[in-house]
Amino acid sequence: MIALGGGLYLGAAKAEAQSGPGPAVVTAKSPKCPDVVRLVGPVIVNTDLNYLPYIPPGPHILKQSLDPDAWAETGAPLIETFRFAKFPASIPAILRPIATMPPPLFTFDGVSRAQGGNGVPPDTNGDVGPNHYVQSVNDSFKVFDKNRNTLSGPTTFNSFFFPLGNSTPCGANQNQGDPVVFYDQMADRWVVTDFAFPESPGSSFWECIGVSQTGDPVAGGWFLYALQDEPDNRTLLGDYPKFGLWPDAFYLTMNRVDLRPRGVRVYALDRVSMIGGGPTNAVGFTIEFYLGRPSSLVPASFRTGAPPPVGRQEFLLAVSRSGVTETHIDGWLFHVDFINPSNSTLGLGSDHSPNAQIIVNAFNKPELRAVPQLDTAVKLDSLGNKIMTPVVYQNRNGTESLWADHTVILNDPVGPTAIRWYQFDVTGGNFPATPVQQQDWSNGNDGLWRWMPSIAVDENGNVAIAYSTSSASMFPGIRYAGRLASDPLNDLAQGEATMTDGAGSQTGEYRWGDYTMTTVDPADGISFWHTNEYYMATSDENWSTRIGKFQFPAAGRPTPTPRPRPTPGPRPTPP
Numbered sequence: 183m184i185a186l187g188g189g190l191y192l193g194a195a196k197a198e199a200q201s202g203p204g205p206a207v208v209t210a211k212s213p214k215c216p217d218v219v220r221l222v223g224p225v226i227v228n229t230d231l232n233y234l235p236y237i238p239p240g241p242h243i244l245k246q247s248l249d250p251d252a253w254a255e256t257g258a259p260l261i262e263t264f265r266f267a268k269f270p271a272s273i274p275a276i277l278r279p280i281a282t283m284p285p286p287l288f289t290f291d292g293v294s295r296a297q298g299g300n301g302v303p304p305d306t307n308g309d310v311g312p313n314h315y316v317q318s319v320n321d322s323f324k325v326f327d328k329n330r331n332t333l334s335g336p337t338t339f340n341s342f343f344f345p346l347g348n349s350t351p352c353g354a355n356q357n358q359g360d361p362v363v364f365y366d367q368m369a370d371r372w373v374v375t376d377f378a379f380p381e382s383p384g385s386s387f388w389e390c391i392g393v394s395q396t397g398d399p400v401a402g403g404w405f406l407y408a409l410q411d412e413p414d415n416r417t418l419l420g421d422y423p424k425f426g427l428w429p430d431a432f433y434l435t436m437n438r439v440d441l442r443p444r445g446v447r448v449y450a451l452d453r454v455s456m457i458g459g460g461p462t463n464a465v466g467f468t469i470e471f472y473l474g475r476p477s478s479l480v481p482a483s484f485r486t487g488a489p490p491p492v493g494r495q496e497f498l499l500a501v502s503r504s505g506v507t508e509t510h511i512d513g514w515l516f517h518v519d520f521i522n523p524s525n526s527t528l529g530l531g532s533d534h535s536p537n538a539q540i541i542v543n544a545f546n547k548p549e550l551r552a553v554p555q556l557d558t559a560v561k562l563d564s565l566g567n568k569i570m571t572p573v574v575y576q577n578r579n580g581t582e583s584l585w586a587d588h589t590v591i592l593n594d595p596v597g598p599t600a601i602r603w604y605q606f607d608v609t610g611g612n613f614p615a616t617p618v619q620q621q622d623w624s625n626g627n628d629g630l631w632r633w634m635p636s637i638a639v640d641e642n643g644n645v646a647i648a649y650s651t652s653s654a655s656m657f658p659g660i661r662y663a664g665r666l667a668s669d670p671l672n673d674l675a676q677g678e679a680t681m682t683d684g685a686g687s688q689t690g691e692y693r694w695g696d697y698t699m700t701t702v703d704p705a706d707g708i709s710f711w712h713t714n715e716y717y718m719a720t721s722d723e724n725w726s727t728r729i730g731k732f733q734f735p736a737a738g739r740p741t742p743t744p745r746p747r748p749t750p751g752p753r754p755t756p757p
Contacts, residue, residue: 605619
Protein backbone atom coordinates (compact mmCIF):
# COMPACT_ATOMS: atom_id res chain seq x y z
CA MET A 183 0.00 0.00 0.00
CA ILE A 184 1.37 3.36 -1.00
CA ALA A 185 -0.17 6.56 0.27
CA LEU A 186 -0.83 9.00 -2.53
CA GLY A 187 -2.29 12.38 -1.74
CA GLY A 188 -4.18 11.18 1.30
CA GLY A 189 -5.62 8.02 -0.30
CA LEU A 190 -4.45 4.40 -0.19
CA TYR A 191 -3.50 2.90 -3.52
CA LEU A 192 -3.37 -0.88 -4.00
CA GLY A 193 -1.30 -1.70 -7.05
CA ALA A 194 0.62 -4.56 -8.62
CA ALA A 195 3.37 -2.16 -9.68
CA LYS A 196 5.09 0.79 -8.08
CA ALA A 197 3.34 4.15 -7.97
CA GLU A 198 5.10 7.30 -6.85
CA ALA A 199 3.85 10.73 -5.87
CA GLN A 200 5.83 13.79 -6.80
CA SER A 201 4.98 16.48 -4.35
CA GLY A 202 4.62 20.06 -5.42
CA PRO A 203 2.89 23.24 -4.41
CA GLY A 204 -0.83 22.91 -3.82
CA PRO A 205 -3.40 24.72 -5.90
CA ALA A 206 -2.91 28.46 -5.84
CA VAL A 207 -4.22 31.49 -7.63
CA VAL A 208 -2.38 34.67 -8.48
CA THR A 209 -5.17 37.23 -8.63
CA ALA A 210 -4.85 39.55 -11.59
CA LYS A 211 -4.54 43.29 -10.84
CA SER A 212 -6.16 44.23 -14.15
CA PRO A 213 -9.21 42.69 -15.87
CA LYS A 214 -7.03 42.12 -18.92
CA CYS A 215 -4.50 40.02 -16.96
CA PRO A 216 -5.01 36.30 -16.51
CA ASP A 217 -5.26 34.15 -13.43
CA VAL A 218 -2.44 31.68 -12.83
CA VAL A 219 -3.67 28.43 -11.29
CA ARG A 220 -1.37 25.69 -10.01
CA LEU A 221 -2.55 22.17 -10.82
CA VAL A 222 -2.56 19.50 -8.14
CA GLY A 223 0.05 16.88 -9.07
CA PRO A 224 1.66 15.30 -10.79
CA VAL A 225 1.10 11.91 -9.26
CA ILE A 226 3.31 9.44 -11.13
CA VAL A 227 1.67 6.08 -11.77
CA ASN A 228 3.73 3.21 -13.23
CA THR A 229 0.99 0.59 -13.12
CA ASP A 230 -0.37 -1.28 -16.14
CA LEU A 231 -4.01 -0.28 -16.56
CA ASN A 232 -5.01 -3.93 -16.35
CA TYR A 233 -3.81 -4.04 -12.76
CA LEU A 234 -5.59 -0.97 -11.46
CA PRO A 235 -8.03 -1.77 -8.66
CA TYR A 236 -11.58 -1.73 -9.95
CA ILE A 237 -13.65 1.19 -8.63
CA PRO A 238 -17.14 1.37 -10.10
CA PRO A 239 -18.61 4.64 -11.33
CA GLY A 240 -20.60 6.48 -8.71
CA PRO A 241 -24.11 7.79 -9.22
CA HIS A 242 -24.24 10.67 -11.65
CA ILE A 243 -24.93 14.07 -10.14
CA LEU A 244 -27.50 15.94 -12.22
CA LYS A 245 -25.69 19.13 -13.12
CA GLN A 246 -27.33 22.30 -14.28
CA SER A 247 -27.15 22.03 -18.07
CA LEU A 248 -28.02 25.52 -19.19
CA ASP A 249 -28.42 26.78 -22.70
CA PRO A 250 -27.63 30.49 -23.13
CA ASP A 251 -30.10 30.79 -26.02
CA ALA A 252 -32.91 29.53 -23.82
CA TRP A 253 -31.77 31.84 -21.01
CA ALA A 254 -31.93 34.77 -23.40
CA GLU A 255 -35.54 33.93 -24.18
CA THR A 256 -36.79 33.42 -20.64
CA GLY A 257 -34.37 35.29 -18.38
CA ALA A 258 -34.93 32.66 -15.69
CA PRO A 259 -32.89 29.73 -14.33
CA LEU A 260 -33.30 26.65 -16.49
CA ILE A 261 -32.46 23.00 -16.42
CA GLU A 262 -34.30 22.06 -19.60
CA THR A 263 -36.44 24.20 -21.86
CA PHE A 264 -37.34 22.80 -25.25
CA ARG A 265 -39.41 23.84 -28.21
CA PHE A 266 -40.56 21.16 -30.61
CA ALA A 267 -40.20 21.54 -34.36
CA LYS A 268 -42.79 20.28 -36.81
CA PHE A 269 -41.75 18.27 -39.82
CA PRO A 270 -43.49 16.69 -42.82
CA ALA A 271 -43.76 12.95 -43.31
CA SER A 272 -41.22 13.11 -46.11
CA ILE A 273 -39.17 15.52 -48.17
CA PRO A 274 -38.57 14.66 -51.83
CA ALA A 275 -35.01 13.73 -52.73
CA ILE A 276 -33.75 16.03 -55.47
CA LEU A 277 -30.29 16.64 -56.89
CA ARG A 278 -28.91 13.88 -54.71
CA PRO A 279 -25.21 13.42 -55.48
CA ILE A 280 -23.84 10.15 -56.80
CA ALA A 281 -21.89 8.78 -53.85
CA THR A 282 -18.29 7.78 -54.40
CA MET A 283 -17.38 7.98 -50.73
CA PRO A 284 -15.55 4.73 -49.87
CA PRO A 285 -17.20 2.31 -47.44
CA PRO A 286 -15.61 1.58 -44.06
CA LEU A 287 -12.52 -0.59 -44.04
CA PHE A 288 -13.98 -2.02 -40.83
CA THR A 289 -16.14 -1.13 -37.85
CA PHE A 290 -16.24 -2.63 -34.37
CA ASP A 291 -18.01 -2.26 -31.04
CA GLY A 292 -16.87 0.31 -28.55
CA VAL A 293 -17.91 0.61 -24.91
CA SER A 294 -21.66 0.20 -24.32
CA ARG A 295 -23.92 1.13 -21.43
CA ALA A 296 -24.22 -2.56 -20.58
CA GLN A 297 -20.46 -3.13 -20.75
CA GLY A 298 -19.49 -0.48 -18.27
CA GLY A 299 -20.41 2.93 -19.56
CA ASN A 300 -22.49 5.10 -17.28
CA GLY A 301 -24.67 8.12 -17.71
CA VAL A 302 -26.82 9.33 -20.58
CA PRO A 303 -25.66 10.50 -23.05
CA PRO A 304 -22.38 8.58 -23.47
CA ASP A 305 -20.40 11.64 -24.70
CA THR A 306 -18.51 9.39 -27.13
CA ASN A 307 -14.93 10.45 -27.84
CA GLY A 308 -11.71 8.83 -29.00
CA ASP A 309 -8.45 9.12 -30.88
CA VAL A 310 -5.98 7.00 -32.82
CA GLY A 311 -2.21 6.76 -32.38
CA PRO A 312 0.53 4.77 -34.11
CA ASN A 313 -0.42 1.54 -32.31
CA HIS A 314 -3.64 2.15 -30.38
CA TYR A 315 -7.18 3.46 -30.47
CA VAL A 316 -8.42 4.88 -27.17
CA GLN A 317 -12.17 5.47 -26.74
CA SER A 318 -13.82 7.28 -23.85
CA VAL A 319 -17.45 7.44 -22.70
CA ASN A 320 -19.17 8.36 -19.46
CA ASP A 321 -17.52 7.13 -17.11
CA SER A 322 -14.76 4.94 -18.49
CA PHE A 323 -12.30 4.44 -21.32
CA LYS A 324 -10.99 1.47 -23.27
CA VAL A 325 -7.75 0.83 -25.17
CA PHE A 326 -7.66 -1.22 -28.39
CA ASP A 327 -4.85 -2.16 -30.71
CA LYS A 328 -5.37 -1.28 -34.35
CA ASN A 329 -6.45 -4.82 -35.14
CA ARG A 330 -9.50 -4.18 -32.93
CA ASN A 331 -8.28 -6.28 -29.99
CA THR A 332 -8.98 -5.02 -26.48
CA LEU A 333 -5.77 -4.28 -24.58
CA SER A 334 -7.33 -2.83 -21.43
CA GLY A 335 -10.62 -1.68 -20.02
CA PRO A 336 -13.16 -0.46 -19.76
CA THR A 337 -11.26 1.37 -17.02
CA THR A 338 -13.42 3.65 -14.91
CA PHE A 339 -12.24 7.20 -14.34
CA ASN A 340 -12.67 6.53 -10.63
CA SER A 341 -10.04 3.79 -10.94
CA PHE A 342 -7.76 5.76 -13.24
CA PHE A 343 -7.64 8.93 -11.14
CA PHE A 344 -7.78 7.21 -7.73
CA PRO A 345 -4.00 7.66 -7.15
CA LEU A 346 -4.55 11.44 -6.95
CA GLY A 347 -5.97 10.86 -3.49
CA ASN A 348 -9.03 12.31 -1.83
CA SER A 349 -7.81 15.92 -1.65
CA THR A 350 -9.82 16.56 -4.85
CA PRO A 351 -12.96 14.92 -6.29
CA CYS A 352 -10.77 13.44 -9.06
CA GLY A 353 -9.18 10.95 -6.65
CA ALA A 354 -12.19 10.64 -4.33
CA ASN A 355 -14.39 8.52 -6.65
CA GLN A 356 -16.45 11.53 -7.75
CA ASN A 357 -15.71 11.55 -11.49
CA GLN A 358 -18.79 12.66 -13.41
CA GLY A 359 -17.93 12.39 -17.10
CA ASP A 360 -17.69 14.78 -20.07
CA PRO A 361 -14.57 12.83 -21.10
CA VAL A 362 -12.02 13.88 -23.71
CA VAL A 363 -9.13 11.75 -24.98
CA PHE A 364 -6.57 12.77 -27.59
CA TYR A 365 -3.17 11.73 -28.93
CA ASP A 366 -0.30 14.25 -28.97
CA GLN A 367 1.61 13.25 -32.11
CA MET A 368 4.33 15.85 -31.46
CA ALA A 369 5.41 14.11 -28.24
CA ASP A 370 3.98 10.57 -28.69
CA ARG A 371 1.79 11.00 -25.62
CA TRP A 372 -1.86 10.39 -24.74
CA VAL A 373 -4.13 12.71 -22.77
CA VAL A 374 -7.23 11.39 -20.97
CA THR A 375 -9.57 13.75 -19.10
CA ASP A 376 -12.94 14.08 -17.41
CA PHE A 377 -14.48 16.35 -14.79
CA ALA A 378 -15.26 15.59 -11.15
CA PHE A 379 -17.37 17.14 -8.39
CA PRO A 380 -19.26 15.87 -5.33
CA GLU A 381 -22.48 17.80 -5.89
CA SER A 382 -24.14 20.39 -8.09
CA PRO A 383 -24.82 23.13 -7.09
CA GLY A 384 -21.66 22.95 -5.04
CA SER A 385 -18.27 24.52 -4.45
CA SER A 386 -15.70 21.98 -5.63
CA PHE A 387 -15.47 21.52 -9.41
CA TRP A 388 -12.36 20.04 -11.03
CA GLU A 389 -10.94 18.90 -14.36
CA CYS A 390 -8.98 15.64 -14.04
CA ILE A 391 -6.12 15.18 -16.53
CA GLY A 392 -3.88 12.21 -17.26
CA VAL A 393 -0.83 12.51 -19.55
CA SER A 394 0.90 9.28 -20.55
CA GLN A 395 4.60 8.90 -19.82
CA THR A 396 5.19 7.14 -23.16
CA GLY A 397 3.30 6.28 -26.33
CA ASP A 398 1.93 3.15 -24.64
CA PRO A 399 -1.32 4.09 -22.87
CA VAL A 400 -1.66 0.67 -21.21
CA ALA A 401 1.70 -0.18 -19.65
CA GLY A 402 3.77 2.96 -20.14
CA GLY A 403 2.64 4.85 -17.04
CA TRP A 404 0.86 8.16 -16.47
CA PHE A 405 1.24 11.60 -14.91
CA LEU A 406 -2.01 12.59 -13.18
CA TYR A 407 -3.15 16.17 -12.51
CA ALA A 408 -6.22 17.96 -11.16
CA LEU A 409 -7.21 21.52 -12.08
CA GLN A 410 -9.78 23.46 -10.08
CA ASP A 411 -12.19 24.99 -12.57
CA GLU A 412 -12.15 28.49 -11.11
CA PRO A 413 -10.62 28.93 -7.64
CA ASP A 414 -11.88 32.51 -7.29
CA ASN A 415 -15.46 31.45 -8.11
CA ARG A 416 -15.76 27.99 -6.62
CA THR A 417 -19.50 27.65 -7.10
CA LEU A 418 -19.13 27.69 -10.89
CA LEU A 419 -19.03 24.36 -12.69
CA GLY A 420 -16.79 24.15 -15.77
CA ASP A 421 -19.30 22.42 -18.03
CA TYR A 422 -18.77 20.97 -21.52
CA PRO A 423 -14.94 21.05 -21.38
CA LYS A 424 -13.12 20.90 -24.73
CA PHE A 425 -9.39 20.59 -25.45
CA GLY A 426 -7.14 21.81 -28.26
CA LEU A 427 -3.64 20.53 -29.02
CA TRP A 428 -1.10 23.23 -29.91
CA PRO A 429 2.72 23.22 -29.74
CA ASP A 430 2.92 25.61 -26.78
CA ALA A 431 0.00 24.40 -24.66
CA PHE A 432 -2.99 22.17 -24.13
CA TYR A 433 -5.89 24.61 -24.46
CA LEU A 434 -9.03 24.00 -22.40
CA THR A 435 -12.40 25.74 -22.64
CA MET A 436 -15.43 25.30 -20.39
CA ASN A 437 -18.82 26.93 -19.87
CA ARG A 438 -19.26 28.58 -16.44
CA VAL A 439 -22.63 27.65 -14.93
CA ASP A 440 -24.46 27.55 -11.61
CA LEU A 441 -28.15 28.46 -11.60
CA ARG A 442 -27.65 30.36 -14.86
CA PRO A 443 -24.94 30.65 -17.54
CA ARG A 444 -22.04 32.77 -16.35
CA GLY A 445 -19.76 32.88 -19.37
CA VAL A 446 -16.70 30.97 -20.51
CA ARG A 447 -13.42 29.99 -18.86
CA VAL A 448 -10.42 29.53 -21.19
CA TYR A 449 -7.15 27.97 -20.02
CA ALA A 450 -3.71 27.33 -21.46
CA LEU A 451 -2.03 24.40 -19.69
CA ASP A 452 1.76 24.14 -19.75
CA ARG A 453 2.08 21.25 -22.21
CA VAL A 454 5.88 21.00 -22.06
CA SER A 455 5.82 20.61 -18.28
CA MET A 456 2.95 18.12 -18.34
CA ILE A 457 4.47 15.75 -20.91
CA GLY A 458 7.64 15.77 -18.77
CA GLY A 459 5.72 15.11 -15.55
CA GLY A 460 6.61 18.43 -13.94
CA PRO A 461 4.65 20.78 -11.66
CA THR A 462 2.30 22.72 -13.89
CA ASN A 463 0.54 26.06 -14.06
CA ALA A 464 -2.53 26.96 -16.09
CA VAL A 465 -3.06 30.50 -17.39
CA GLY A 466 -6.76 31.33 -17.50
CA PHE A 467 -9.11 34.05 -18.69
CA THR A 468 -12.82 34.56 -18.03
CA ILE A 469 -15.31 35.82 -20.60
CA GLU A 470 -18.33 37.02 -18.66
CA PHE A 471 -21.81 36.15 -19.87
CA TYR A 472 -24.29 38.68 -21.06
CA LEU A 473 -26.99 38.49 -23.70
CA GLY A 474 -25.54 38.02 -27.13
CA ARG A 475 -22.16 36.68 -25.94
CA PRO A 476 -21.20 33.24 -27.22
CA SER A 477 -20.50 30.18 -25.14
CA SER A 478 -18.94 26.80 -25.94
CA LEU A 479 -15.70 28.09 -27.45
CA VAL A 480 -13.70 25.32 -29.16
CA PRO A 481 -9.90 25.58 -29.41
CA ALA A 482 -8.13 24.48 -32.60
CA SER A 483 -6.06 21.29 -32.74
CA PHE A 484 -3.11 20.47 -34.99
CA ARG A 485 -2.73 16.91 -36.41
CA THR A 486 -1.68 16.75 -40.11
CA GLY A 487 0.46 18.98 -42.30
CA ALA A 488 3.29 21.23 -41.16
CA PRO A 489 3.26 22.49 -37.55
CA PRO A 490 1.97 26.00 -36.91
CA PRO A 491 4.72 28.60 -37.41
CA VAL A 492 6.70 29.35 -34.27
CA GLY A 493 4.82 31.87 -32.17
CA ARG A 494 1.49 31.33 -33.90
CA GLN A 495 -1.33 32.10 -31.45
CA GLU A 496 -4.02 29.56 -30.69
CA PHE A 497 -7.33 29.98 -32.56
CA LEU A 498 -10.76 29.50 -30.96
CA LEU A 499 -14.20 29.53 -32.61
CA ALA A 500 -17.81 29.79 -31.43
CA VAL A 501 -21.25 30.24 -32.93
CA SER A 502 -22.29 33.87 -32.60
CA ARG A 503 -25.40 34.61 -30.53
CA SER A 504 -26.87 37.70 -32.09
CA GLY A 505 -30.35 36.27 -32.66
CA VAL A 506 -32.37 33.41 -34.11
CA THR A 507 -30.79 33.89 -37.53
CA GLU A 508 -27.00 34.09 -37.36
CA THR A 509 -24.60 35.58 -39.89
CA HIS A 510 -21.26 35.32 -38.06
CA ILE A 511 -18.81 32.88 -36.55
CA ASP A 512 -16.76 34.46 -33.77
CA GLY A 513 -13.00 33.93 -33.56
CA TRP A 514 -10.47 34.54 -30.78
CA LEU A 515 -6.69 34.50 -30.59
CA PHE A 516 -5.01 33.29 -27.39
CA HIS A 517 -1.37 34.16 -26.75
CA VAL A 518 0.09 32.53 -23.66
CA ASP A 519 3.35 33.35 -21.89
CA PHE A 520 4.02 30.90 -19.06
CA ILE A 521 7.18 32.76 -17.97
CA ASN A 522 5.49 36.16 -17.74
CA PRO A 523 1.77 35.36 -17.57
CA SER A 524 0.80 39.04 -17.55
CA ASN A 525 1.94 39.14 -21.19
CA SER A 526 -0.77 36.61 -22.11
CA THR A 527 -3.79 37.85 -24.05
CA LEU A 528 -7.18 36.52 -25.13
CA GLY A 529 -9.29 38.40 -27.67
CA LEU A 530 -9.72 42.15 -27.61
CA GLY A 531 -10.02 44.51 -24.67
CA SER A 532 -10.67 43.91 -21.01
CA ASP A 533 -13.82 41.90 -21.74
CA HIS A 534 -11.97 39.60 -24.21
CA SER A 535 -14.28 40.30 -27.12
CA PRO A 536 -13.67 38.21 -30.24
CA ASN A 537 -10.83 39.25 -32.50
CA ALA A 538 -13.09 38.74 -35.50
CA GLN A 539 -16.65 38.10 -36.54
CA ILE A 540 -16.42 36.10 -39.74
CA ILE A 541 -19.36 36.72 -42.07
CA VAL A 542 -20.93 33.43 -43.18
CA ASN A 543 -24.08 32.44 -45.03
CA ALA A 544 -27.06 33.17 -42.79
CA PHE A 545 -28.27 30.13 -40.85
CA ASN A 546 -30.90 29.28 -38.27
CA LYS A 547 -30.07 27.27 -35.17
CA PRO A 548 -32.38 24.27 -34.63
CA GLU A 549 -34.46 23.82 -31.51
CA LEU A 550 -32.81 21.88 -28.72
CA ARG A 551 -35.02 18.84 -29.19
CA ALA A 552 -35.84 18.62 -32.85
CA VAL A 553 -34.58 15.35 -34.37
CA PRO A 554 -37.29 12.71 -34.95
CA GLN A 555 -36.81 8.94 -34.65
CA LEU A 556 -38.65 5.85 -35.83
CA ASP A 557 -41.39 4.38 -33.59
CA THR A 558 -41.29 7.03 -30.86
CA ALA A 559 -42.50 10.56 -30.33
CA VAL A 560 -39.30 11.39 -28.38
CA LYS A 561 -37.06 13.77 -30.28
CA LEU A 562 -33.31 14.09 -29.89
CA ASP A 563 -31.16 17.08 -29.03
CA SER A 564 -29.52 18.79 -31.98
CA LEU A 565 -26.87 20.83 -30.11
CA GLY A 566 -27.19 23.24 -32.99
CA ASN A 567 -26.03 26.25 -30.98
CA LYS A 568 -22.39 25.08 -30.80
CA ILE A 569 -19.35 24.73 -32.98
CA MET A 570 -18.60 21.04 -32.58
CA THR A 571 -15.29 19.57 -31.56
CA PRO A 572 -12.76 19.38 -33.10
CA VAL A 573 -11.78 22.60 -34.81
CA VAL A 574 -9.02 21.39 -37.11
CA TYR A 575 -5.94 23.46 -37.97
CA GLN A 576 -3.91 22.50 -41.03
CA ASN A 577 -0.79 24.15 -42.47
CA ARG A 578 -0.51 22.69 -45.98
CA ASN A 579 1.81 24.06 -48.65
CA GLY A 580 2.06 27.32 -46.73
CA THR A 581 -1.70 27.83 -46.46
CA GLU A 582 -3.07 27.79 -42.94
CA SER A 583 -6.71 26.76 -42.57
CA LEU A 584 -9.27 26.14 -39.87
CA TRP A 585 -11.96 23.55 -40.56
CA ALA A 586 -15.10 23.54 -38.43
CA ASP A 587 -18.73 22.38 -38.44
CA HIS A 588 -22.02 22.64 -36.59
CA THR A 589 -25.71 21.83 -37.09
CA VAL A 590 -28.27 24.08 -38.77
CA ILE A 591 -31.96 23.70 -39.57
CA LEU A 592 -33.28 23.97 -43.09
CA ASN A 593 -36.71 25.40 -43.85
CA ASP A 594 -36.96 26.60 -40.26
CA PRO A 595 -38.89 25.36 -38.30
CA VAL A 596 -39.83 22.46 -40.61
CA GLY A 597 -36.39 20.89 -41.00
CA PRO A 598 -34.53 18.70 -41.43
CA THR A 599 -31.24 19.57 -39.77
CA ALA A 600 -28.09 19.64 -41.89
CA ILE A 601 -24.32 19.83 -41.36
CA ARG A 602 -22.84 23.31 -41.89
CA TRP A 603 -19.08 23.14 -42.48
CA TYR A 604 -16.40 25.75 -43.18
CA GLN A 605 -12.84 26.29 -44.30
CA PHE A 606 -11.36 29.55 -42.97
CA ASP A 607 -8.02 30.83 -44.32
CA VAL A 608 -5.93 31.96 -41.33
CA THR A 609 -2.58 32.24 -43.12
CA GLY A 610 -0.38 34.67 -41.22
CA GLY A 611 -2.36 34.19 -38.02
CA ASN A 612 -5.30 36.42 -38.95
CA PHE A 613 -8.97 35.57 -39.25
CA PRO A 614 -10.58 36.18 -42.67
CA ALA A 615 -13.61 38.33 -43.43
CA THR A 616 -15.41 35.35 -45.03
CA PRO A 617 -14.79 31.61 -45.43
CA VAL A 618 -12.86 30.04 -48.28
CA GLN A 619 -15.77 27.62 -48.57
CA GLN A 620 -18.91 26.57 -46.72
CA GLN A 621 -21.91 24.31 -47.25
CA ASP A 622 -25.12 23.07 -45.65
CA TRP A 623 -24.75 19.35 -46.29
CA SER A 624 -28.08 17.55 -46.77
CA ASN A 625 -27.07 14.92 -49.36
CA GLY A 626 -29.25 16.50 -52.01
CA ASN A 627 -32.17 17.23 -49.66
CA ASP A 628 -32.87 13.54 -49.05
CA GLY A 629 -35.03 14.30 -45.99
CA LEU A 630 -32.73 12.81 -43.34
CA TRP A 631 -31.81 14.75 -40.22
CA ARG A 632 -28.04 15.07 -39.80
CA TRP A 633 -26.41 16.34 -36.62
CA MET A 634 -23.61 15.76 -34.07
CA PRO A 635 -20.80 16.20 -36.65
CA SER A 636 -17.04 15.99 -36.26
CA ILE A 637 -14.60 16.95 -39.00
CA ALA A 638 -11.08 15.83 -39.94
CA VAL A 639 -8.61 16.59 -42.75
CA ASP A 640 -5.98 14.14 -44.01
CA GLU A 641 -2.44 15.08 -45.01
CA ASN A 642 -3.51 15.37 -48.68
CA GLY A 643 -6.14 18.00 -47.84
CA ASN A 644 -9.09 15.62 -48.21
CA VAL A 645 -11.93 16.26 -45.77
CA ALA A 646 -14.32 13.88 -44.01
CA ILE A 647 -17.21 14.67 -41.68
CA ALA A 648 -18.97 11.93 -39.72
CA TYR A 649 -22.26 12.44 -37.91
CA SER A 650 -25.54 10.99 -36.64
CA THR A 651 -28.55 10.55 -38.94
CA SER A 652 -32.22 9.92 -38.17
CA SER A 653 -35.77 10.56 -39.36
CA ALA A 654 -39.34 9.66 -38.50
CA SER A 655 -38.93 6.59 -40.72
CA MET A 656 -35.48 5.35 -39.61
CA PHE A 657 -33.56 4.61 -36.43
CA PRO A 658 -30.60 6.87 -35.58
CA GLY A 659 -27.44 5.68 -37.33
CA ILE A 660 -23.92 6.80 -38.20
CA ARG A 661 -22.82 8.11 -41.61
CA TYR A 662 -20.00 10.15 -43.08
CA ALA A 663 -19.37 12.29 -46.15
CA GLY A 664 -16.32 13.87 -47.71
CA ARG A 665 -14.51 15.75 -50.41
CA LEU A 666 -11.15 15.51 -52.15
CA ALA A 667 -8.85 18.52 -52.13
CA SER A 668 -9.32 18.68 -55.92
CA ASP A 669 -13.14 18.77 -55.77
CA PRO A 670 -15.01 22.00 -56.56
CA LEU A 671 -15.35 24.32 -53.59
CA ASN A 672 -18.38 24.35 -51.28
CA ASP A 673 -19.35 20.71 -51.76
CA LEU A 674 -18.79 17.33 -50.11
CA ALA A 675 -18.61 16.02 -53.65
CA GLN A 676 -17.71 12.42 -52.76
CA GLY A 677 -21.15 11.96 -51.26
CA GLU A 678 -22.12 9.88 -48.24
CA ALA A 679 -21.38 6.40 -46.89
CA THR A 680 -22.91 4.44 -44.03
CA MET A 681 -20.78 3.41 -41.08
CA THR A 682 -23.47 1.82 -38.92
CA ASP A 683 -27.23 1.48 -39.29
CA GLY A 684 -29.11 1.89 -36.04
CA ALA A 685 -31.54 -0.80 -34.92
CA GLY A 686 -33.45 1.11 -32.26
CA SER A 687 -34.45 4.53 -30.96
CA GLN A 688 -33.80 6.28 -27.64
CA THR A 689 -37.11 6.56 -25.79
CA GLY A 690 -35.70 8.25 -22.69
CA GLU A 691 -35.93 12.02 -22.81
CA TYR A 692 -32.21 12.51 -22.40
CA ARG A 693 -29.68 14.34 -24.54
CA TRP A 694 -28.13 12.53 -27.48
CA GLY A 695 -24.39 12.33 -27.83
CA ASP A 696 -23.19 15.82 -26.82
CA TYR A 697 -20.24 15.21 -29.17
CA THR A 698 -18.54 12.69 -31.48
CA MET A 699 -14.99 12.46 -32.78
CA THR A 700 -13.28 11.99 -36.14
CA THR A 701 -9.47 11.95 -36.29
CA VAL A 702 -6.70 11.07 -38.76
CA ASP A 703 -4.24 8.24 -38.12
CA PRO A 704 -0.77 9.74 -37.51
CA ALA A 705 0.82 6.50 -38.77
CA ASP A 706 -0.25 7.00 -42.40
CA GLY A 707 -1.78 10.48 -42.50
CA ILE A 708 -4.81 9.36 -44.52
CA SER A 709 -6.91 6.92 -42.48
CA PHE A 710 -9.96 8.44 -40.75
CA TRP A 711 -11.26 6.94 -37.50
CA HIS A 712 -14.69 7.88 -36.15
CA THR A 713 -16.62 6.99 -33.01
CA ASN A 714 -20.27 7.70 -32.26
CA GLU A 715 -23.31 6.26 -30.51
CA TYR A 716 -26.32 4.30 -31.73
CA TYR A 717 -28.90 1.86 -30.34
CA MET A 718 -29.00 -1.88 -31.04
CA ALA A 719 -32.63 -1.99 -29.93
CA THR A 720 -35.19 0.59 -28.87
CA SER A 721 -34.78 1.33 -25.18
CA ASP A 722 -34.82 4.06 -22.59
CA GLU A 723 -31.04 4.49 -22.26
CA ASN A 724 -29.22 1.27 -23.28
CA TRP A 725 -26.88 2.93 -25.78
CA SER A 726 -24.04 1.32 -27.72
CA THR A 727 -21.06 2.85 -29.49
CA ARG A 728 -19.22 2.03 -32.69
CA ILE A 729 -15.72 2.75 -33.98
CA GLY A 730 -14.95 2.75 -37.70
CA LYS A 731 -12.04 3.31 -40.08
CA PHE A 732 -12.15 4.56 -43.68
CA GLN A 733 -9.94 6.41 -46.14
CA PHE A 734 -9.94 7.96 -49.57
CA PRO A 735 -8.27 5.94 -52.35
CA ALA A 736 -5.01 7.88 -52.30
CA ALA A 737 -1.46 6.90 -51.51
CA GLY A 738 -0.21 7.76 -48.06
CA ARG A 739 2.83 6.99 -46.02
CA PRO A 740 3.39 3.29 -45.33
CA THR A 741 1.91 2.03 -42.08
CA PRO A 742 4.69 1.13 -39.64
CA THR A 743 4.77 -2.24 -37.98
CA PRO A 744 3.11 -1.93 -34.55
CA ARG A 745 5.57 -2.07 -31.68
CA PRO A 746 5.17 -5.26 -29.61
CA ARG A 747 4.09 -4.98 -26.00
CA PRO A 748 4.01 -7.60 -23.24
CA THR A 749 0.79 -9.54 -22.86
CA PRO A 750 -0.76 -8.54 -19.53
CA GLY A 751 -1.92 -11.06 -17.01
CA PRO A 752 -5.59 -11.49 -16.20
CA ARG A 753 -7.36 -8.41 -14.94
CA PRO A 754 -8.41 -8.63 -11.29
CA THR A 755 -12.02 -9.66 -10.91
CA PRO A 756 -14.14 -6.66 -9.84
CA PRO A 757 -15.42 -7.03 -6.29
